[in-house]
Amino acid sequence: EVQIFESGGGSVQPGGSLRLSCAASGFNFNSYSMSWVRQTAGKGLDWVASIDTSGDIKYYGRSVRGRFFVSRDNSKDILYFEMNHLGVEDTAIYFCDLGRYWGQGIPVSVSA
């Protein structure tokens, strides 16, 4: 059975930081490239970042490049997302897309 456990979201002031985690079990984690996708209230899906199977190749959307960093630990089957210099425009539900499976979503709220 596939299980995904997400953590790290919450409320933060502008300029703050958060680290999201997405831990998985029940499938071959290291076989999949993975992504972080976000969704603001009532809107569509917005791709944010991706990482290849080894963790060596990473890509970021323009709006987060230089502030957000994706990484993975294939020995622990965990996908990470370090988010720095957060702005109100980063407020969204963040989904980990584990290639074949998606997490339930992690709420991130940035406000003064």
Added chain:
Amino acid sequence: DVVMTQSPLALSVTPGQSASISCESSAGLVHTDGDTYLNWIQQRPGQAPRRLISKVSNRDSGVPDRFSGSGSGTDFRLDIHGVQTEDVGVYYCMQGVHWPYSFGQGTRLEIK
């Protein structure tokens, strides 16, 4: 950036009828490895996204066979043969070839 354009943006279908959603990309989606990375994603109301189809036409395990994907180059389609009430939600196409990856606007499927 590659723009994904879906049509229609909303559908209202009687249970048992068929539905089709089109997705046009602004650039070809054939990767250098020869595969075409076009996925279809379903998001039911209040739920996380779920991948239905990968690489144009490969249905994920557990996805009912009434869902089928087709297309090539820049034009793709998701067909639902015999819509069920549980199919209500928003459907997205997503390209995974050109950075930044991108989603279509989403097509909202309602059941009459």
